[in-house]
Amino acid sequence: MENNAQLIAQCEARAKEWLSPAFDEETRKEVQAMLDDADKSALIDAFYQDLEFGTGGLRGIMGAGTNRMNKYIVGMATQGFANYILKAFPGKQCSVVVGHDCRNNGRMFAESVADIFSANGIKVYLFESLRPTPEISFAIRQLGCQAGVNVTASHNPREYNGYKAYWDDGAQVLAPHDKGIIDEVNKVKIDDVKFEGNKDLIIPIGGEMDWDYIQAVKEAMVDQDVILRQKDLNIVYSPMHGTGRVIIPMALRSWGFQNIHVVPEQMVIDGNFPTVVSPNPENAEAMTLGMKLGTKLNADLVIASDPDADRLAIVCRNAKGEWEILNGNQTCMMFSWYIIANKKKLGQLKGNEFLVKTIVTTEVIAEIAKKNQVEYMDCYTGFKWIANEIRVNEGKKKYIGGGEESFGFLPYDKVRDKDSPASICLICEIAAWARDNGMTLYDLLMNIYKEYGFSKEVTINVVRPGKTGADEIKQMMTNFRNNPPTDLGGSKICLWKDFQTLEAKKADGSVEKIDMPATSNVLQWFCEDGTKVSVRPSGTEPKIKFYTEVKDASFKGADCYERCCKDAEAKIEAIKKTLNL
Numbered sequence: 001m002e003n004n005a006q007l008i009a010q011c012e013a014r015a016k017e018w019l020s021p022a023f024d025e026e027t028r029k030e031v032q033a034m035l036d037d038a039d040k041s042a043l044i045d046a047f048y049q050d051l052e053f054g055t056g057g058l059r060g061i062m063g064a065g066t067n068r069m070n071k072y073i074v075g076m077a078t079q080g081f082a083n084y085i086l087k088a089f090p091g092k093q094c095s096v097v098v099g100h101d102c103r104n105n106g107r108m109f110a111e112s113v114a115d116i117f118s119a120n121g122i123k124v125y126l127f128e129s130l131r132p133t134p135e136i137s138f139a140i141r142q143l144g145c146q147a148g149v150n151v152t153a154s155h156n157p158r159e160y161n162g163y164k165a166y167w168d169d170g171a172q173v174l175a176p177h178d179k180g181i182i183d184e185v186n187k188v189k190i191d192d193v194k195f196e197g198n199k200d201l202i203i204p205i206g207g208e209m210d211w212d213y214i215q216a217v218k219e220a221m222v223d224q225d226v227i228l229r230q231k232d233l234n235i236v237y238s239p240m241h242g243t244g245r246v247i248i249p250m251a252l253r254s255w256g257f258q259n260i261h262v263v264p265e266q267m268v269i270d271g272n273f274p275t276v277v278s279p280n281p282e283n284a285e286a287m288t289l290g291m292k293l294g295t296k297l298n299a300d301l302v303i304a305s306d307p308d309a310d311r312l313a314i315v316c317r318n319a320k321g322e323w324e325i326l327n328g329n330q331t332c333m334m335f336s337w338y339i340i341a342n343k344k345k346l347g348q349l350k351g352n353e354f355l356v357k358t359i360v361t362t363e364v365i366a367e368i369a370k371k372n373q374v375e376y377m378d379c380y381t382g383f384k385w386i387a388n389e390i391r392v393n394e395g396k397k398k399y400i401g402g403g404e405e406s407f408g409f410l411p412y413d414k415v416r417d418k419d420s421p422a423s424i425c426l427i428c429e430i431a432a433w434a435r436d437n438g439m440t441l442y443d444l445l446m447n448i449y450k451e452y453g454f455s456k457e458v459t460i461n462v463v464r465p466g467k468t469g470a471d472e473i474k475q476m477m478t479n480f481r482n483n484p485p486t487d488l489g490g491s492k493i494c495l496w497k498d499f500q501t502l503e504a505k506k507a508d509g510s511v512e513k514i515d516m517p518a519t520s521n522v523l524q525w526f527c528e529d530g531t532k533v534s535v536r537p538s539g540t541e542p543k544i545k546f547y548t549e550v551k552d553a554s555f556k557g558a559d560c561y562e563r564c565c566k567d568a569e570a571k572i573e574a575i576k577k578t579l580n581l
Helices: 002-017 025-036 041-047 071-088 106-119 133-142 177-187 207-220 224-229 244-255 284-296 328-345 364-371 383-393 420-436 441-452 466-482 558-578
Strands: 057-061 095-100 123-127 147-151 160-167 202-205 235-238 260-262 301-305 312-317 323-326 353-358 375-379 398-404 408-410 454-463 491-498 503-506 511-513 523-527 532-537 543-552
Touching (some): 002 041, 025 041, 041 466, 071 106, 071 147, 071 177, 106 123, 106 160, 106 202, 133 160, 133 207, 133 420, 284 323, 312 420, 312 441, 323 328, 328 364, 328 408, 353 364, 353 383, 364 375, 364 441, 383 408, 454 466, 454 558
Parallel strands (some): 095 123, 235 260, 235 301, 353 375
Antiparallel strands (some): 147 160, 312 323, 491 503
């Protein structure tokens, strides 16, 4: 009780600072209401900590308070980012790109960011309206800017907004810049923020950049002939109320597809996402309207992008003709297979190509790469790490694709973030190729499993909101480190990896160093039968994630797919019991 009283007192003291004239009347009223409320839980959650400007920027629930997304927290973050840019490029006329998605307050935040950068003498290319995250990344590179900001919370629920910080290569910031920016942001007080913009330094951009971006997206195409033969592929697309609504149908047409239908209810720009519980393509519920229209139109596939159009979801017909939602591992695997197989067939592989996947993504991709003598690299979760591999290998090796289990893929190197416009165009090309060869996407998936091995992947999210939840997640990671499991659902662990210490321990007790560019709060366990579990706290949401992968060597084809899936699910339930989930 004493600790709780102390916490309330600290939060009240911090909240009272927000009653000063530095904050607008609406903010002061919201803070005063929290102070007056007998239930202090809202006050604590809004003020118990500062919303952390992490290595990917900011993301949080919108509202007043130090632990919330609002124009003051965004303002201090931008002032710190501006200070760092000016230090990193002394004497240079620096420029940045600023964009936003469909979320509530997105335009207001983006205009505030543009004002603050311009007030600090930095030229701002401000998108005229909402645009996809990958187009922001593309524009930074295209315009030769030093940095960029995209106001988005990606696929988070409607209460959230966020702020992604990019560097001059179009990728989200990495060391040493991430730590340098964070240090600068932490120094900023509200009175330091230059909110009054310099309109002469803010340049609107829009249609001309859309054109350049769509032309660049065509570089992800592998075989246009197959598209021209199957140009009537019946496609249903949904932007989930977000930024893909114009760009993606346009990009599909530029590739040669002519039979494109959109989900009308989800073409409406709306930060409240009225037609879905959560605008996350990982949630099957979000695809309901698309599948309904797909059934009505007898579509070949249903595709969707999340609100900022970096992630994609794919639904195809299974052996029974029913809709089957592919998971992120399956889409990543299919992209990897198609790019390698068809570039090889067309003589486009020169021997210096490489693929990238994140450490939590299916190991089947590694098998595809190995069997085809194509180099693959493992990196940390987050597309900035895939972008880092592209950057460090530029001029030496040719990047041909990279992705992660969370529905993100990048099939070319003109962008340095997940790119659903390019990926959606490419998955439609893959569907066209499959149809050209008398198959569906589902048939192709079964063939890949048959050749390279079956695996079932399930991500288990343990949500723990608020301060108590953050403490609980921290304790869970400590417990796993101090008392690592010896088996997973009855499968014996033969390798333990800790990416915080960069050590891999084998069953014989030997320890090897892990070669990674930085440390990360991730644990991985590998079993003798190929079972793999990765554990990491989410960097953007109040949860800890368990990525499970289970193999089944008995898979022989589509006939046993359902049985193998059920067996794998039973195994995953056993793993959950082992880990007390």
